[in-house]
Amino acid sequence: METHLLRQIADARARGRDDARPGVVDAVHRRGRLTARERLTALFDLESFVEYGALAGRTTDPADEAFADGLVAGVGLVHGEPVVAASYDESVLGGTQSDRNHRKMAKLLYLAVEHRWPLVCFANGGGARLDDPLPPPPIAVSPRGRFELCDGLAELNGWAPTVAVVSGRAVDGHAAIAMLADLAIATASAEFGTQEGYVRGAGDYAKTGDVDVVVDDEAQAVATVRRYLRLYLVDHIPGEAAGDADRIADVIPENRRRPYDMRRVIAAFADAGSVLELGAAWGRSMLTVLARLDGRTVGIYANQPKSPLAGAIDAAAADKAARFVELCDAYDYPIVTFVDNPGYMVGPQAEREGIARHHARPLAALHHRTVPLYSVQIRKAYGLGPYAMSGWGAARRVPEMRLAWPSVESGGMSLEGAAYLVKRKEILAAETREEAMAIRDEYAERMRDAASGLRAGRSYQFDDIVEPAATRATIAAMLRRTPRTRASVKKHAIDPR
Amino acid sequence: MDPEDITALQKARDRLKDAARPDIVTRVHGTAKLTARERIELLLDPDSCIEYGGIAARTRDGDWVGEAGGVDFVGTVDGRPVIASSSDYTDHGGGYGAGRLGRLFALAVEQRWPVVMFVDGGGSRARHPRAGMGHIETSGPVGRFSFLDGVPELSGWAPVVAIVSGPSFAGHASLAGFSDFLVSTPGSSIGMGGPPMVEAALGQRLRPNELAGSEMHELSGGIDLLVADEPAAIAAAKRYLSYYDNDKPDGAAPDVDLDALAPDAGQPYDMRKIVGAICDADSVFELRPRFAPALLTCLARIGGRSVGVLANQPLVDDGAIDHDAASKIARFVELCNTYEYPMLALIDTPGCVANWDLKGQDSSVEPGLTRWHSRPLIAHQQRTVPLVSVQVRRGRGLGATLMSGASSTRGVPALRLAWPGVEIGRRDGYSAVVDHNAFDDVIAPRETRERIARLLGMFGRPAPRQRKKHPIDTW
Numbered sequence: 001m002e003t004h005l006l007r008q009i010a011d012a013r014a015r016g017r018d019d020a021r022p023g024v025v026d027a028v029h030r031r032g033r034l035t036a037r038e039r040l041t042a043l044f045d046l047e048s049f050v051e052y053g054a055l056a057g058r059t060t061d062p063a064d065e066a067f068a069d070g071l072v073a074g075v076g077l078v079h080g081e082p083v084v085a086a087s088y089d090e091s092v093l094g095g096t097q098s099d100r101n102h103r104k105m106a107k108l109l110y111l112a113v114e115h116r117w118p119l120v121c122f123a124n125g126g127g128a129r130l131d132d133p134l135p136p137p138p139i140a141v142s143p144r145g146r147f148e149l150c151d152g153l154a155e156l157n158g159w160a161p162t163v164a165v166v167s168g169r170a171v172d173g174h175a176a177i178a179m180l181a182d183l184a185i186a187t188a189s190a191e192f193g194t195q196e197g198y199v200r201g202a203g204d205y206a207k208t209g210d211v212d213v214v215v216d217d218e219a220q221a222v223a224t225v226r227r228y229l230r231l232y233l234v235d236h237i238p239g240e241a242a243g244d245a246d247r248i249a250d251v252i253p254e255n256r257r258r259p260y261d262m263r264r265v266i267a268a269f270a271d272a273g274s275v276l277e278l279g280a281a282w283g284r285s286m287l288t289v290l291a292r293l294d295g296r297t298v299g300i301y302a303n304q305p306k307s308p309l310a311g312a313i314d315a316a317a318a319d320k321a322a323r324f325v326e327l328c329d330a331y332d333y334p335i336v337t338f339v340d341n342p343g344y345m346v347g348p349q350a351e352r353e354g355i356a357r358h359h360a361r362p363l364a365a366l367h368h369r370t371v372p373l374y375s376v377q378i379r380k381a382y383g384l385g386p387y388a389m390s391g392w393g394a395a396r397r398v399p400e401m402r403l404a405w406p407s408v409e410s411g412g413m414s415l416e417g418a419a420y421l422v423k424r425k426e427i428l429a430a431e432t433r434e435e436a437m438a439i440r441d442e443y444a445e446r447m448r449d450a451a452s453g454l455r456a457g458r459s460y461q462f463d464d465i466v467e468p469a470a471t472r473a474t475i476a477a478m479l480r481r482t483p484r485t486r487a488s489v490k491k492h493a494i495d496p497r
Numbered sequence: 498m499d500p501e502d503i504t505a506l507q508k509a510r511d512r513l514k515d516a517a518r519p520d521i522v523t524r525v526h527g528t529a530k531l532t533a534r535e536r537i538e539l540l541l542d543p544d545s546c547i548e549y550g551g552i553a554a555r556t557r558d559g560d561w562v563g564e565a566g567g568v569d570f571v572g573t574v575d576g577r578p579v580i581a582s583s584s585d586y587t588d589h590g591g592g593y594g595a596g597r598l599g600r601l602f603a604l605a606v607e608q609r610w611p612v613v614m615f616v617d618g619g620g621s622r623a624r625h626p627r628a629g630m631g632h633i634e635t636s637g638p639v640g641r642f643s644f645l646d647g648v649p650e651l652s653g654w655a656p657v658v659a660i661v662s663g664p665s666f667a668g669h670a671s672l673a674g675f676s677d678f679l680v681s682t683p684g685s686s687i688g689m690g691g692p693p694m695v696e697a698a699l700g701q702r703l704r705p706n707e708l709a710g711s712e713m714h715e716l717s718g719g720i721d722l723l724v725a726d727e728p729a730a731i732a733a734a735k736r737y738l739s740y741y742d743n744d745k746p747d748g749a750a751p752d753v754d755l756d757a758l759a760p761d762a763g764q765p766y767d768m769r770k771i772v773g774a775i776c777d778a779d780s781v782f783e784l785r786p787r788f789a790p791a792l793l794t795c796l797a798r799i800g801g802r803s804v805g806v807l808a809n810q811p812l813v814d815d816g817a818i819d820h821d822a823a824s825k826i827a828r829f830v831e832l833c834n835t836y837e838y839p840m841l842a843l844i845d846t847p848g849c850v851a852n853w854d855l856k857g858q859d860s861s862v863e864p865g866l867t868r869w870h871s872r873p874l875i876a877h878q879q880r881t882v883p884l885v886s887v888q889v890r891r892g893r894g895l896g897a898t899l900m901s902g903a904s905s906t907r908g909v910p911a912l913r914l915a916w917p918g919v920e921i922g923r924r925d926g927y928s929a930v931v932d933h934n935a936f937d938d939v940i941a942p943r944e945t946r947e948r949i950a951r952l953l954g955m956f957g958r959p960a961p962r963q964r965k966k967h968p969i970d971t972w
Contacts, residue, residue, distance in 0.1 A: 150874050150898055150903040151909075154871075154903065157878075176870075176871075179866050179868045180871045180874065184868075192866070194865055194866075196864055198865050200851070200853070208855070210867045342698075344689045344690070345689070346689055346690025347701065348701070348707070348709070350689065351688045351714075351719075354714075354718060354719050354972065355688075355689045356674040356709070356719055357718070357719055360649070360674045361970065363675075364971065368968060383690075384667070392645050392646030392649075413690075417698050418697070421696075493879060497868045497872055
């Protein structure tokens, strides 16, 4: 081999490394950021990265300075399992998308689809490179993937996890990557925009449900990615109950009308420190978390009584639940639901938002699921609300187990609402508001006594009424009897909304 | 057999007929509506009806008190089997009582028959002996399905048409919300919670139509079509079903000079006219016409073959694709894919815009991408029906991809055509074709119809399926 050829390659490779560009690296660090290469180093297990296209450039000139053509990418290990990752380099032509780096992504997408490997993309960059030379003629012997960017991500959607991290600015095609990923993580200062100059912050994207998790910095983002992937890659680890697992009943107030924080119920139910919440900033009456139960990965979704809608399911909450069920089903995570909602949201605003259409989305997702589902009814079970949490449950899929706590209460509508309608004349005739409420509440209490706790068990509305502290062991025991099965073909996509 | 028994049966049957309850019929007609039986008569072919559970009744203290909230039939529409059901608002508020619908859903699932249901009513019957929390009534000869879960089972398998021509709340609205074609009439309403529940929960006293009116749903996407009255709704239902599994032998070309209609750069034009000029004469049936009006979705025929047409409408918001338009595309692609309608996409869009409404803080529509825009990409990726795209003018950003699918794998259009006025990225016209191989051909507008018809003729009908591809999203 001619030594100058070997040297040329080695030189070009070395010039693309961070230690050859101290000025660039310093500038990145001064902004509290990581370089494109550092992000991948942080993501992958030590020394596991196999890079693709390190020598790609803007041109074929040996002196070309567009290192890796603005996209550092390859395959490495995360928790010992193969993962494909790509990191746009904003210090190279703004991390813009070119013919070469598009083809590099396409190659990685092929690998991910073919081998069912998760894909992680750090999607910071300025969109399409406007002065990119035209692509090579079709006869060129160049690595082409089966996919292009959008359809590769769409193909991977629901087959293996896709994660996007935005920690700078994601413009046009970069934003498209983030919006197609099934988990979108952004740092608080990240932005999404267009080449025309329209820009929105990560906070706005989180409030509308277009970003799932907002973190402080890239180190936290990488840690979140590794947690998310571990839940998928490593199905069973030793699990430990949370410290307050035995006192889970204490979360529920004595006064049945006082709200409580469902996050505390979930934290006490799941393995210690295992909860990863998705979409905390939107559809806030519905919580969606990935967690572990006795070491098994599970998806938990639950109503949040301590939210502006008091747990009522509006269009956003319905969409959030539906998407989460699809995600759990696609990745074979058993589902646990905690149910305490006054029903679907009613009123002119909710109807304008299309609740009559959106309410059906979680029901349809549950109807088509194949993963097991365990539901725990904590308090309110009114109207059609409970079905959103476990499905209609007659034809295709019935919940594997429907449990309730002794505090369960049920009716065609909220007890207070029903009491209002039954006692409407008396309530409207009452002299003071206190008196009116007393009439309503007295009747509601009577109806509650007629349907709650033991009576619900007697009428076999539930498979069992359990002591709250026994819930964890009961569901864990059932989980052990339903080992994770992986479908050999993709079940379905995860609807982005 | 005791002749008395036969007579008793005949008597019971006679009592079901409208003629046996003139007062109720007069009352219904007084509100310019049809009785449950009249609806079915208008819908189904004459002498094709088989009634299910007609004499099923609710008894109070052993006494006959009438029908069980509605009527259910198997019959034919244009000679093809259809399940037809109508709630009867004059009978127990239309509350479903006997689980007959669940039984018929099982038939529909087994035979892949369409369902047409009139769903006005106020939900499950509160005072039914077995109505209780946690259980929709399932007494009687139910099939595999309960009252409500038959609908998601049918979704994407056989057409489910809902007609709402009155107040429809709670369980009834849920049934309507699950349908893939929902047609309604002015003055009707579809809502998750009726006026009493809204008064109890929010303290607001509203009439049904103020609370959840069909006129509102026409604009916000809750329904697929608003028509004048019940006969028109029935005609619309028949029209919708006419495209299902039912190609006509041929179709007449419209008498229009498409070259003259095709727009110059920057010139406004009505995309509806272009859709009409490509498809068979009088074959275009537009769905959700006033929801996300910058994007048109139509069932139609080309050369007799049922097709789904997606088209940008530059007359509205320049044809930009916002959240609602993106969802409209995704749902329509799912619908066409499940019923095996090949698709035509007519593209002329400046790209995607995001709708920002952060609860009063600000509200704007501006260029940008959100997850809503990914929905069409996912829908096209799972599409297996062929799609022909015609780029009329612009397809900026991700616009063309949302309309026709990404360009390399499953979603790739079967044929990508462009008209000479095409603009692509920063390159336009022929250079795009030459440089990028972006189109399979550039053709004169007048050649479009023939080109598509010829290609569609080569795609045979797909083999019968054992299971559905996927459900149709309700949004």
